[in-house]
Amino acid sequence: xxxxxQQQIVETAIKIIAHKGIQNLTIKNIANDIGIxxxxxxxxxxxxxxxxxxxxxxxxxxMKPALEKLEESTNSLNKIECFIxxxxxxxxxxxDFAKVIFSEANFQNEENLILKMNNMMNQSHKILETIVQYxxxxxxxxxxxxxxxxxxxxxxSMRLLVTQWSMSGMIFNLxxxxxxxxxxxxKLMREG
Amino acid sequence: xxxxxQQQIVETAIKIIAHKGIQNLTIKNIANDIGIxxxxxxxxxxxxxxxxxxxxxxxxxxMKPALEKLEESTNSLNKIECFIxxxxxxxxxxxDFAKVIFSEANFQNEENLILKMNNMMNQSHKILETIVQYxxxxxxxxxxxxxxxxxxxxxxSMRLLVTQWSMSGMIFNLxxxxxxxxxxxxKLMREG
DNA sequence: CACACGTTAGTGAACACTAACAAAGATAAT
DNA sequence: ATTATCTTTGTTAGTGTTCACTAACGTGTG
Numbered sequence: 001x002x003x004x005x006q007q008q009i010v011e012t013a014i015k016i017i018a019h020k021g022i023q024n025l026t027i028k029n030i031a032n033d034i035g036i037x038x039x040x041x042x043x044x045x046x047x048x049x050x051x052x053x054x055x056x057x058x059x060x061x062x063m064k065p066a067l068e069k070l071e072e073s074t075n076s077l078n079k080i081e082c083f084i085x086x087x088x089x090x091x092x093x094x095x096d097f098a099k100v101i102f103s104e105a106n107f108q109n110e111e112n113l114i115l116k117m118n119n120m121m122n123q124s125h126k127i128l129e130t131i132v133q134y135x136x137x138x139x140x141x142x143x144x145x146x147x148x149x150x151x152x153x154x155x156x157s158m159r160l161l162v163t164q165w166s167m168s169g170m171i172f173n174l175x176x177x178x179x180x181x182x183x184x185x186x187k188l189m190r191e192g
Numbered sequence: 193x194x195x196x197x198q199q200q201i202v203e204t205a206i207k208i209i210a211h212k213g214i215q216n217l218t219i220k221n222i223a224n225d226i227g228i229x230x231x232x233x234x235x236x237x238x239x240x241x242x243x244x245x246x247x248x249x250x251x252x253x254x255m256k257p258a259l260e261k262l263e264e265s266t267n268s269l270n271k272i273e274c275f276i277x278x279x280x281x282x283x284x285x286x287x288d289f290a291k292v293i294f295s296e297a298n299f300q301n302e303e304n305l306i307l308k309m310n311n312m313m314n315q316s317h318k319i320l321e322t323i324v325q326y327x328x329x330x331x332x333x334x335x336x337x338x339x340x341x342x343x344x345x346x347x348x349s350m351r352l353l354v355t356q357w358s359m360s361g362m363i364f365n366l367x368x369x370x371x372x373x374x375x376x377x378x379k380l381m382r383e384g
Numbered sequence: 385c386a387c388a389c390g391t392t393a394g395t396g397a398a399c400a401c402t403a404a405c406a407a408a409g410a411t412a413a414t
Numbered sequence: 415a416t417t418a419t420c421t422t423t424g425t426t427a428g429t430g431t432t433c434a435c436t437a438a439c440g441t442g443t444g
Contacts, residue, residue, distance in 0.1 A: 005389090022214075022215070023214070023215070026432085026433070026434080027433080027434060027435080028432085028433080028434090036389095036390075036391095037390070037391060037392080038434085038435085039390080039391075039392090039435080039436075039437095040389070040390055040391075042434095042435070042436085043388080043389055043390075044389090047434080047435080048434065048435090114359075118359060144379065145376045145379060145380065146372060146376055149349070149372065149373055149376040149377075150376075152349045152352050152353060152356075152373065153345050153348070153349045153377075153380075155348075155352060156345070156347075156348030156349035156350070156351060156352035156353070157341070157344045157345045157348035157349065158348070159348060159351075159352065160344050160347055160348035160351060161344060161348070164344075167306075167310060180338060180341065181341055181344065184337045184338055184341040184342075184345075185341075185345075187336065187337060188337065188345075188380050191383060197423090218398080218399070218400085219399080219400060219401080220398085220399080220400095228423090228424070228425095229424070229425060229426080230400085230401085231401080231402075231403095231424080231425075231426090232423070232424055232425075234400095234401070234402085235422075235423055235424075236423090239400080239401080240400065240401090
């Protein structure tokens with residue numbers, strides 16, 4: 001899908017957005033960081049917009065394993081634990097993701113981009129919602145709470161944790177703190 | 193604090209960020225929207241950065257009543273309900289806030305702005321944490337869950353709800369959906 | 385000799401911001 | 415009451431800088 005150079009460009013773009021904000025994502029900055037000229041970039045992407053589309057595509061590819069791993073668990077609560085820990089593991093390994101992935105607002109003015117980003121997010125939410133509903137039917141998850149609320153709680157707290165981790169300058173261990181969050185969520189989901 | 197014109201400029205800036213993204217927040221766009229010339233803006237704010245500082249200050253002022261109202265409740269769970277509903281009420285009345293207020297990343301490259309925004313957020317979090325801890329001591333909130341986790345769940349799910357509301361084009365009623373979220377959270381907090 | 389991938393040099397447009405000037409209202413001395 | 419002056423808030427016309435992007439050209443490889 002991506003050539004080596006294209007991947008390098010996308011990774012550099014993510015790095016710049018993470019460290020300097022999207023306002024400083026310019027062709028010049030990407031080119032300088034890589035060490036090639038600006039027109040050279042246009043050999044690999046037709047426009048700046050194409051690079052941003054590449055960024056979202058890159059996220060999709062990198063995040064996919066987190067969803068595939070879910071198949072391995074049978075119990076619903078284990079699936080939820082897996083959902084959280086696998087996502088946090090990937091973000092932990094790619095710290096620059098944290099500052100970019102949950103700031104949909106960054107891509108706001110480009111209809112196509114916001115749509116692409118939303119689709120990616122909604123896909124995750126739908127998968128989690130299915131897990132929760134199935135878990136409620138099998139009595140592994142309490143049924144007196146709206147399934148949509150449970151999804152919002154899981155994803156919302158997970159996102160906030162990532163945001164806090166990123167904003168704090170990665171001062172704490174994301175996976176350790178994620179384990180605590182996960183254990184508490186499992187405790188909340190079980191009883192009732 | 194703000195003159196009438198300054199307030200108009202800040203409100204216009206928020207409107208532009210919400211509808212066109214921060215990349216399109218330009219002096220020209222603000223001036224055109226208001227119907228004055230660009231240099232006229234500089235009579236009221238020294239620079240574009242000062243306008244962005246004004247945006248954050250404006251949020252602080254508008255959000256303050258949500259925190260003040262908390263004093264009226266005695267029970268911890270009622271305080272939490274109040275925290276959620278009052279915040280959602282204000283955002284519901286100012287829909288443009290939704291797209292701007294939870295996208296800290298927008299202000300990323302300006303150290304001062306990110307600090308100001310973080311301070312505002314952290315203040316809310318600290319207040320909620322105090323409420324939760326007091327509630328746990330008084331046995332109004334279950335104590336087998338980390339207080340920090342509870343805060344993350346409440347704020348995280350609230351923020352996600354607002355983001356979803358904003359992204360969906362305000363297709364659902366924020367306060368109604370917030371009431372459901374709030375009831376479910378109270379249910380989760382009580383037992384144990 | 386074709387093609388992939390790079391270069392230098394430059395395009396017009398948009399950006400934040402400024403210099404210089406104008407008009408209106410308030411203040412205050414005559 | 416009239417005049418003079420200051421302040422506030424606007425204007426037009428520009429500044430230099432940076433932006434995304436392009437034209438034309440080089441060079442090494444199959």
